[in-house]
Amino acid sequence: MRKFALTAVLVFLGGAFLPGLARDASASISLEKCTLCHGKPEFRKLLVDGRVRDLFVTGDMLAGSVHGKKGCTDCHFDVSEIPHREHPKRVTCTHCHFKGNREGAPQSDNVLAYFDSAHGQAIAKGNTKAPLCQDCHGSHAILKAKDPGSKVARGQVAETCGRCHMEIYAQYKGSIHGVALAKGIAEVPSCTGCHGEHKIYARNDPKSTVYATHVSEQCSKCHASVKIMGKFGIETEQVATYKESFHGVASQFGSRTVANCSSCHGVHDIRPQDDPLSMVNPKNVPKTCGKCHPGANPNFAVGKIHVDAKNKESGIIYWTATFFKWLTIGTMLALIAHIFLDMYGRTKRLRGER
Amino acid sequence: MSHADLAAGKVIRMSLLFRIQHLLLTVLLTVLAVTGFALMYHGNSLSQWIIRLEGGVHNRGIVHRVAAVLLMANLVYHVFYMLFSREGKRELRQLFIGKQDIDDFFQSLRYNLGTAKEYPRFGRYGYKEKFQYWGASAGIILISITGIMLWAEGFSMIFFPKIVLDLAIIIHGYQGLLAFAVLFLWHLYNVHLHPSVFPMNPSWITGKVSAEWLREEHPLEYEKLKGEGLL
Numbered sequence: 001m002r003k004f005a006l007t008a009v010l011v012f013l014g015g016a017f018l019p020g021l022a023r024d025a026s027a028s029i030s031l032e033k034c035t036l037c038h039g040k041p042e043f044r045k046l047l048v049d050g051r052v053r054d055l056f057v058t059g060d061m062l063a064g065s066v067h068g069k070k071g072c073t074d075c076h077f078d079v080s081e082i083p084h085r086e087h088p089k090r091v092t093c094t095h096c097h098f099k100g101n102r103e104g105a106p107q108s109d110n111v112l113a114y115f116d117s118a119h120g121q122a123i124a125k126g127n128t129k130a131p132l133c134q135d136c137h138g139s140h141a142i143l144k145a146k147d148p149g150s151k152v153a154r155g156q157v158a159e160t161c162g163r164c165h166m167e168i169y170a171q172y173k174g175s176i177h178g179v180a181l182a183k184g185i186a187e188v189p190s191c192t193g194c195h196g197e198h199k200i201y202a203r204n205d206p207k208s209t210v211y212a213t214h215v216s217e218q219c220s221k222c223h224a225s226v227k228i229m230g231k232f233g234i235e236t237e238q239v240a241t242y243k244e245s246f247h248g249v250a251s252q253f254g255s256r257t258v259a260n261c262s263s264c265h266g267v268h269d270i271r272p273q274d275d276p277l278s279m280v281n282p283k284n285v286p287k288t289c290g291k292c293h294p295g296a297n298p299n300f301a302v303g304k305i306h307v308d309a310k311n312k313e314s315g316i317i318y319w320t321a322t323f324f325k326w327l328t329i330g331t332m333l334a335l336i337a338h339i340f341l342d343m344y345g346r347t348k349r350l351r352g353e354r
Numbered sequence: 355m356s357h358a359d360l361a362a363g364k365v366i367r368m369s370l371l372f373r374i375q376h377l378l379l380t381v382l383l384t385v386l387a388v389t390g391f392a393l394m395y396h397g398n399s400l401s402q403w404i405i406r407l408e409g410g411v412h413n414r415g416i417v418h419r420v421a422a423v424l425l426m427a428n429l430v431y432h433v434f435y436m437l438f439s440r441e442g443k444r445e446l447r448q449l450f451i452g453k454q455d456i457d458d459f460f461q462s463l464r465y466n467l468g469t470a471k472e473y474p475r476f477g478r479y480g481y482k483e484k485f486q487y488w489g490a491s492a493g494i495i496l497i498s499i500t501g502i503m504l505w506a507e508g509f510s511m512i513f514f515p516k517i518v519l520d521l522a523i524i525i526h527g528y529q530g531l532l533a534f535a536v537l538f539l540w541h542l543y544n545v546h547l548h549p550s551v552f553p554m555n556p557s558w559i560t561g562k563v564s565a566e567w568l569r570e571e572h573p574l575e576y577e578k579l580k581g582e583g584l585l
Contacts, residue, residue: 253411289511294508302516305516316521317517317520320524320525336539345473
């Protein structure tokens with residue numbers, strides 16, 4: 001009887017604790033177990049829409065990545081039995097990557113920035129096509145952004161973005177920036193250079209770095225820098241001359257209809273002026289200006305657009321400005337002299353009359 | 355001139371129509387200067403405050419152009435009035451610059467420096483008034499032409515290369531500055547700070563000046579009126 005009671009207690013306790021023990025065990029399902037299936041190169045699934053989802057993952061893929069020491073269920077923690085019956089949910093990186101985590105995962109506010117971004121907001125609204133962390137950073141072979149092989153590295157990120165933004169990627173590849181990127185020039189902007197990394201917003205969102213009134217500031221980050229532009233023989237005065245122009249001043253005071261850099265030079269398809277496809281090629285200038293100034297003719301392409309009246313190279317404009325400057329100073333000095341002389345003479349006359 | 359004026363020793367110097375033109379000019383030039391310089395010196399915090407006050411660059415432009423149209427209308431009216439009205443023609447004749455004015459200018463310099471005994475005796479308008487009148491007129495015409503070119507920028511760009519418009523901006527802005535500087539220094543001195551009128555020559559409001567002032571500052575005009583029996 002006592003023996004029975006003891007057994008009953010043990011069974012009861014076992015019933016109470018064993019499921020817990022089992023769950024603990026599931027947290028560390030060995031890699032080998034998963035790769036029994038996932039390690040087969042032909043392991044893939046045909047989706048309803050005809051696309052193929054590759055399910056091939058090996059330990060080697062994870063080994064070189066930042067998560068080299070993690071196991072499958074560290075991220076796929078909803079998998080508790082092998083083989084799993086349910087389709088595992090998408091991995092939630094914030095499980096570890098939050099400020100104050102104890103896993104030793106890099107801590108930053110990038111996650112919060114992402115949730116506020118165009119992509120994060122789209123996810124929140126239920127758009128299943130919008131990217132999560134792993135869509136840009138990669139899922140198994142995640143490398144640090146500074147690693148040239150990373151999917152979000154300077155040289156790779158355009159291709160990563162291009163997986164969804166295909167047309168834009170095609171335009172970018174042909175642009176001066178895209179061509180320079182392909183040549184391995186380190187200073188050239190890729191997508192994130194202009195749009196930001198996690199804080200990507202729609203271009204009509206005032207928070208966006210490419211919002212109409214922010215464009216010139218964004219371009220000037222590189223194009224106003226003598227240090228960067230000097231390497232490529234590109235003038236830096238374009239930024240200052242734009243800011244002093246009607247377009248630039250109106251933009252600084254919040255006009256969104258006025259031309260900014262990209263209105264004339266293009267957005268993703270910026271090409272050098274001598275390229276026949278360039279929006280600022282003299283042949284295309286009437287069309288480009290004509291977007292805002294109906295009736296623009298080839299005369300719009302005559303002469304320099306970015307003019308600095310303070311620069312001697314501007315010729316007659318510089319000299320006219322200088323002429324007026326000295327005319328004004330001279331006139332004022334002459335008038336002041338005349339006024340003083342007049343008062344002096346008058347005082348004398350008054351004294352004489354008395 | 356009424357008998358009451360004569361009794362009080364007052365002489366009409368600006369008729370009502372001229373006072374209206376002058377008042378319009380004062381108000382419009384002020385509006386144009388405030389809106390224009392705010393744009394020209396847009397980096398300045400005061401300018402930015404003014405532009406915000408005007409409701410942004412777009413509205414600033416509208417205010418500037420409305421004032422400009424009124425000013426040009428005022429100018430056209432003035433030209434017609436000076437060319438075709440009896441009063442205007444009489445005034446215009448006395449505003450022409452002649453050799454006498456140049457002599458007067460040098461004589462006043464010599465007098466002020468102590469080498470001439472007599473101060474020049476001016477008629478209705480001395481060289482100071484004539485300089486102000488023709489200077490302002492030339493300035494307003496130049497600034498109107500460049501202003502219209504810039505206003506119709508799409509139209510101008512079709513006929514002129516961009517350099518002409520760049521020049522127009524430079525001329526428009528600097529001419530405005532020059533006009534403003536001259537107005538501020540010269541006109542302020544002549545009609546406010548000059549010892550004979552301080553603190554203000556009232557003729558722009560009342561249209562009248564004292565006969566005494568006329569005798570002192572425009573003796574030839576005074577004698578002419580006296581000769582005509584108007585004083």
